[in-house]
Amino acid sequence: ESKKLTFTETIDLRNKYVGKSCELFYKKNPLKIVRGQAQYLYDQDGREYLDCINNVAHVGHCHPDVVRAGIEQMQQLNTNSRFLHDNLVVCAEKLVSKMPESLSVCFFVNSGSEANDLALRLARQHTGNTDVITLDHAYHGHLTSLIDISPYKLNLPGAPKKPDHVLVAPVPDVYRGKIRADDHPDEDMGKLYALEVKKIIDENVIGQRGQQVCAFIAESLQSCGGQIILPHNYLRDVYTYVREAGGVCIADEVQVGFGRSGTHYWAFEIDGPDVLPDIVTIGKPMGNGHPVAAVITTEAVARSFEATGIQYFNTYGGNPVSCAIAIAVMTAVDEERLVDNAKDVGEYLLSELENMQRKFPEVIGDVRGVGLFVGVELIKDPKTKTPATAEARDVVDRMKDEFRILVSSDGPDVNVIKLKPPMVFSRVNADRFLKAFKTLISEIRTQRFQLL
Numbered sequence: 001e002s003k004k005l006t007f008t009e010t011i012d013l014r015n016k017y018v019g020k021s022c023e024l025f026y027k028k029n030p031l032k033i034v035r036g037q038a039q040y041l042y043d044q045d046g047r048e049y050l051d052c053i054n055n056v057a058h059v060g061h062c063h064p065d066v067v068r069a070g071i072e073q074m075q076q077l078n079t080n081s082r083f084l085h086d087n088l089v090v091c092a093e094k095l096v097s098k099m100p101e102s103l104s105v106c107f108f109v110n111s112g113s114e115a116n117d118l119a120l121r122l123a124r125q126h127t128g129n130t131d132v133i134t135l136d137h138a139y140h141g142h143l144t145s146l147i148d149i150s151p152y153k154l155n156l157p158g159a160p161k162k163p164d165h166v167l168v169a170p171v172p173d174v175y176r177g178k179i180r181a182d183d184h185p186d187e188d189m190g191k192l193y194a195l196e197v198k199k200i201i202d203e204n205v206i207g208q209r210g211q212q213v214c215a216f217i218a219e220s221l222q223s224c225g226g227q228i229i230l231p232h233n234y235l236r237d238v239y240t241y242v243r244e245a246g247g248v249c250i251a252d253e254v255q256v257g258f259g260r261s262g263t264h265y266w267a268f269e270i271d272g273p274d275v276l277p278d279i280v281t282i283g284k285p286m287g288n289g290h291p292v293a294a295v296i297t298t299e300a301v302a303r304s305f306e307a308t309g310i311q312y313f314n315t316y317g318g319n320p321v322s323c324a325i326a327i328a329v330m331t332a333v334d335e336e337r338l339v340d341n342a343k344d345v346g347e348y349l350l351s352e353l354e355n356m357q358r359k360f361p362e363v364i365g366d367v368r369g370v371g372l373f374v375g376v377e378l379i380k381d382p383k384t385k386t387p388a389t390a391e392a393r394d395v396v397d398r399m400k401d402e403f404r405i406l407v408s409s410d411g412p413d414v415n416v417i418k419l420k421p422p423m424v425f426s427r428v429n430a431d432r433f434l435k436a437f438k439t440l441i442s443e444i445r446t447q448r449f450q451l452l
Ligand code: PMP
Pocket: 110, 111, 112, 113, 114, 116, 139, 140, 141, 142, 219, 223, 224, 252, 254, 255, 283, 284
């Protein structure tokens, strides 16, 4: 066993040997977590934290069946996917059984980034086009090809320049986006925002660049960039416009897949069965912390890729251990009815947060969510919607320090408190979060009155 380091030794070694671009959570006062179980994390002194942010630990940290599946397969064999192995085919069959019928071909990879990079290759090969439409503030991964389509990073000072083949559509954020529900009370916001994508296609792709679209890529619920719920009809119309322009539609389910929405296994499904991507990318929750990810696509797209004659080989993708783990995760989601739990606890959390918003409208500007995917937008003034960035940062720190609850903040103005807990999160956990959160929100309001 490796020797245990003190808290300071760990920080010192990290500072000495690890790239400074790899940032820690809670930079001022970081956490050293040594153990996890279900929705709880434990630090080096045995203090317990309620985890509201780790969507990767989907079925709960260190789920015993998932751990056992990994250990047992590691004792048996781990090797690449050029040998026949049951785990790979059983995992593929199980994944496809969760998908709409047209999505039936799997490629196994090791991370969300690898999945999205492969999705772009498939799209290029299938369409012969290069222009990719992405959403503002989106994040799709850390590879060079994905930073190019990730305004979450491209919008930062010092970022590389956005390449010409990448076109950025406005986030369909009906609260503070380009088109706001306040200004369009009786209109179909999804359709209005989808027309923005059509405009980009007509003016930029077909108009100026004189070619057709390669792909539209979006998270089915935008997590990076502020917990955005895509309005009704948005994906339906966008997918239609993109296909009319020769492109394919990629649903990034790396964060929000595997039932987080509480009603469907995949978040692209929540607006109706006719919303059908051509390529779906999955990762994070798939391995409950173990690196495994995949691309699922149609026969037609897979055939175009095959037609190149170039084999796709990925040393670790689809290895027997990763597949055993992914199978165990899906089994746990089903057996423990975690999708239903996400609906039940998510609806409760959302309705309680909405009550809180009615009570503190000067601090809580917007509450939004589906299932266990929730965002609370903190503001300074409901009229101007000025983001309460510093106060959001304070809330995140104080939730940890005073209540031992882990939440994060995100969004273009980093003022959205973000919840995406393990799917075993309970109503009791929700109550613990709500009580602490209410204390802090009410303090913020009191402080503001004192400042007046
Ligand atoms: N897509 C989305 C939506 C993500 O949030 C992330 C990771 N935050 C990725 C892709 C990339 O996944 P990975 O870090 O596993 O490469």
